[in-house]
Amino acid sequence: MSEKEPGIGHNSGKDNAAKPFPKQGEQDARLRSFIERIERLEGEKSELAEDIKEVYGEAKAIGYDPKIMRKIVRMRKMDVEKRQEEEALIVVYKGAVGLD
Amino acid sequence: MSEKEPGIGHNSGKDNAAKPFPKQGEQDARLRSFIERIERLEGEKSELAEDIKEVYGEAKAIGYDPKIMRKIVRMRKMDVEKRQEEEALIVVYKGAVGLD
Amino acid sequence: MSEKEPGIGHNSGKDNAAKPFPKQGEQDARLRSFIERIERLEGEKSELAEDIKEVYGEAKAIGYDPKIMRKIVRMRKMDVEKRQEEEALIVVYKGAVGLD
Amino acid sequence: MSEKEPGIGHNSGKDNAAKPFPKQGEQDARLRSFIERIERLEGEKSELAEDIKEVYGEAKAIGYDPKIMRKIVRMRKMDVEKRQEEEALIVVYKGAVGLD
DNA sequence: GCTACTCGGAAGGCGC
DNA sequence: GCGCCTTCCGAGTAGC
Numbered sequence: 001m002s003e004k005e006p007g008i009g010h011n012s013g014k015d016n017a018a019k020p021f022p023k024q025g026e027q028d029a030r031l032r033s034f035i036e037r038i039e040r041l042e043g044e045k046s047e048l049a050e051d052i053k054e055v056y057g058e059a060k061a062i063g064y065d066p067k068i069m070r071k072i073v074r075m076r077k078m079d080v081e082k083r084q085e086e087e088a089l090i091v092v093y094k095g096a097v098g099l100d
Numbered sequence: 101m102s103e104k105e106p107g108i109g110h111n112s113g114k115d116n117a118a119k120p121f122p123k124q125g126e127q128d129a130r131l132r133s134f135i136e137r138i139e140r141l142e143g144e145k146s147e148l149a150e151d152i153k154e155v156y157g158e159a160k161a162i163g164y165d166p167k168i169m170r171k172i173v174r175m176r177k178m179d180v181e182k183r184q185e186e187e188a189l190i191v192v193y194k195g196a197v198g199l200d
Numbered sequence: 201m202s203e204k205e206p207g208i209g210h211n212s213g214k215d216n217a218a219k220p221f222p223k224q225g226e227q228d229a230r231l232r233s234f235i236e237r238i239e240r241l242e243g244e245k246s247e248l249a250e251d252i253k254e255v256y257g258e259a260k261a262i263g264y265d266p267k268i269m270r271k272i273v274r275m276r277k278m279d280v281e282k283r284q285e286e287e288a289l290i291v292v293y294k295g296a297v298g299l300d
Numbered sequence: 301m302s303e304k305e306p307g308i309g310h311n312s313g314k315d316n317a318a319k320p321f322p323k324q325g326e327q328d329a330r331l332r333s334f335i336e337r338i339e340r341l342e343g344e345k346s347e348l349a350e351d352i353k354e355v356y357g358e359a360k361a362i363g364y365d366p367k368i369m370r371k372i373v374r375m376r377k378m379d380v381e382k383r384q385e386e387e388a389l390i391v392v393y394k395g396a397v398g399l400d
Numbered sequence: 401g402c403t404a405c406t407c408g409g410a411a412g413g414c415g416c
Numbered sequence: 417g418c419g420c421c422t423t424c425c426g427a428g429t430a431g432c
Contacts, residue, residue, distance in 0.1 A: 031169075034159045038173055041152045048145040052138055053413090059134045065296050067414075069131075070422095071289045073138055078282050085278060089271045096265050170426080231369075234359045238373055241352045248345040252338055253430090259334045267432085269331075270405095273338055349407090370408075 056066045094100065156166040194200065256266040294300065356366040394400065 030162070031159070031164060034155060034164065035169065035172060035176070037155050038152055038169070039176070041148050041155070042173070042177075045145055045148040045152070048141050048148065052141045052145070055134060055137050055141065056413095059131070062130070064131060064134065065292075068289070068292055068296060069135065069138070070413095071285070071292060072135060073142070075282070075285050075289060076135070076139065077142075078278065078285060082275070082278050082282060085271070085275050089268070089275065092265075092268055092271060096268060167427090230362070231359070231364060234355060234364065235369065235372060235376070237355050238352055238369070239376070241348050241355070242373070242377075245345055245348040245352070248341050248348065252341045252345070255334060255337050255341065259331070262330070264331060264334065269335065269338070270431095272335060273342070276335075276339065277342075367409080 056069060059069060060066050156169060159169060160166050256269060259269060260266050356369060359369060360366050
């Protein structure tokens with residue numbers, strides 16, 4: 001916290017009590033709200049990660065090899081990424097040529 | 101390759117070649133289904149990751165430092181984990197002492 | 201430095217002076233040698249990075265768009281990675297089936 | 301797209317359509333050559349990265365902690381950069397004072 | 401100044 | 417159960 005925005009982050013200290021508008025409480029609430037939204041989303045993300053693990057577990061229980069499955073998933077993902085990359089290239093070509 | 105399930109991965113072996121045409125299609129469908137479920141979940145997970153990035157972005161636009169926010173989130177997460185561990189430990193203790 | 205190899209890292213302290221063979225100097229030289237090898241390699245790596253930048257610069261000077269070029273390079277790289285992944289998948293299939 | 305070089309990317313524009321077919325093949329070869337030079341250099345860069353990893357691996361096998369070694373390397377690098385800056389500063393000073 | 405990419409570090413899953 | 421390896425996350429760097 002040095003060269004960043006002046007008086008940022010959290011409006012260090014209580015000096016704002018001196019200012020006309022008592023906004024510190026609102027600021028805190030805002031930050032708090034952001035944090036909580038993030039934590040909520042992180043929680044959902046973790047649940048999904050667990051769900052995924054469970055699916056691999058089910059598949060394994062039936063005799064499929066998770067390792068192979070992971071490789072397949074990766075390959076398919078690479079496919080779509082490659083495709084997206086190609087499309088992105090076209091976009092950038094068009095931009096370079098003035099066809100926005 | 102020893103303790104692994106025999107006849108794994110993908111219906112390995114020749115038995116299915118021996119039987120009329122028993123279930124290969126169904127097996128494929130099953131694997132395919134697993135893969136798709138996983139991909140679906142992975143997709144949702146990625147969306148959440150993006151959502152989280154957006155929240156950090158919003159906060160940043162208002163003047164909060166994402167880097168610090170991340171630290172806060174990590175710390176709070178560690179706190180709850182620590183607390184959960186402690187509570188779990190208490191449960192163990194109680195069990196050990198007969199206070200179920 | 202806690203659960204790691206006992207008395208490691210750098211043979212903490214001077215107690216080795218007590219041991220029959222005064223090897224500390226050799227140990228230091230060894231570590232020093234590793235560090236210098238690494239620094240040498242890092243140096244070469246940085247030079248290559250600069251060379252790459254220069255090539256993009258040349259191309260740009262002639263009218264090629266570095267951004268596009270980078271995308272092309274990335275795509276081609278993804279191609280080879282995809283291919284490698286496919287081959288790796290085959291290997292893992294073979295392993296699962298016992299064809300080591 | 302405004303500040304970009306006009307006539308970019310790949311011989312943009314219509315002139316090449318106008319001329320019989322003068323140089324398109326050569327242009328392609330040129331771009332291709334750039335790309336290949338870059339890929340060559342990137343390849344060497346990757347090899348060096350692997351070499352570096354190997355050195356850390358060797359050191360680790362003997363009991364040195366790679367993590368600490370990395371810290372040392374970083375610190376030494378900062379030292380030389382700092383020293384270079386200082387020397388550069390001295391040169392500037394000398395120039396300013398007429399001690400070329 | 402911001403964004404995107406690359407690199408290093410940490411954690412989790414897998415195999416032995 | 418431990419160690420290895422892959423994968424995910426965060427940090428630093430470079431380009432626009």
